[in-house]
Amino acid sequence: MPAAGPRLLGPAEVRLLAAELDLRPSKQRGQNFVIDANTVRRIVRESGVGPDDVVVEVGPGLGSLTLALLEAGARVVAVEVDDRLAARLPETVEHYAPEAADRLTVVPADALRITELPGPPPTALVANLPYNVSVPVLLHLLTLLPSLEKGLVMVQAEVADRLAAAPGSKVYGVPSVKAAWFAQVRRAGAVGRHVFWPEPNVDSGLVAWERRDPPATDVSRQQVFAVVDAAFAQxxxxxxxxxxxxxxxxxxxxxxxxxxxIEPLARGESLAVGDFVRIAEALAGGRA
Structure with missing residues (x-):
């Protein structure tokens, strides 16, 4: 008889795990745990990951999304800053998905401070990112891990809008341009508040992206990003x-x-990433 697939976590399982750990979700760390199996399966489905993927998951928490990623056949490298959660995750996977336990690697670390990851180069990033650091984490990992080809992250709805915004949009800004340097980004749907415990006081959105080559230029990414930061500072x-x-x-x-x-009186929100590249090149040429 074939082995059953992973069992996913529901509200009762999430609360039971939290009680066993004496865990009080931390607002400081943006801890809101998904308690709905349909939501994590939807995230995995929208991400397009499968058995050929090595997936980085940031902030796995109690393991709701981790189990769904393992269900899809992926290898998972889970980066968790909370030591208690990092220590418990392998045990949870062993209990709910014993046949997939060898496909999980847990890295107890702050995702913003990691400089490398163990194992084969990861191909995808799929995560319910801590909302208070979602953009810095996303940009850090896109910079650090050029092997990442695609991803889907859940973030605060307004942040999702900014990441996927096009030039000329009212919410277009620094996150929009910097994400566009690395990838083609799109909004991939909304997520209701009721699928979390504790229920957040903000709405959530899904952002999908596919890696693309950065603009061809002789200036560095840091030089271009300095222009982006200055353009939107005021x-x-x-x-x-x-x-x-x-x-x-x-x-x-x-x-x-x-x-x-570029028209000198234009504003940053009207420019695409290629425009910022040309400005950085002109500034570098003027200082040469």
Whole structure:
């Protein structure tokens, strides 16, 4: 008789695990645990991961999404900052999905501080990211792990909108441009508050992405991102004024913008990632 697949966690199982650990979910760490099996299966389905994937999961918590990823046949590298949760996760997987336990690796660490991961290069990132650090974690892992080809993350709804925003949108900003450097990003749906314990006071959204080659340029990503940060630091200013500090003077900023083919009084929210690259190139050329 074939072995049964992983059993997923529901509300009773999540609360039981939390009680055994004497766990009080931490707002500081953004701990809101998914208690709905249909939601984690939906996340895995939308992510497109399968048996050929090595998946990084940040903030696995009590293991709801971990079990669904293992159910899909993926290998999972789970990065968990809470020592109690990191220590308990292998035991939970051994109990609910014993046949998949050898496909789980737990890394007890802060995802923002990791510099490498054990095992084969990961191919996907699928996670219910801690909402208070979701954008920095996403950008850090995209930078650190060039082997990541695709991913799907659950974040606060407003952050999901920003990450997937196109130039000209009211919510287009630094996260939009920096994510676009690495990947094609799209909104992949909404998630209700009732699927979490404790129930958050914000709505959630899914963001899917596929890796693409960064723009071809002689300047560094750091140089381009410095232009992005400066352009949005004072959103009401035209780029000529916003980039003054970076360029050294208003005149130098205007000259660089004209070289890049950008109207000096334009604002950052109207520019695509390629426009920021051309500005960074013009600024570098002006200082050469």
């Amino acid at each position: 959103r009401r200013k035209g780029l000529r004024g916003a980039l003054r500090g970076l360029a050294g003077s208003t005149e130098a900023a205007e000259a660089a913008l004209r070289t890049a083919g």
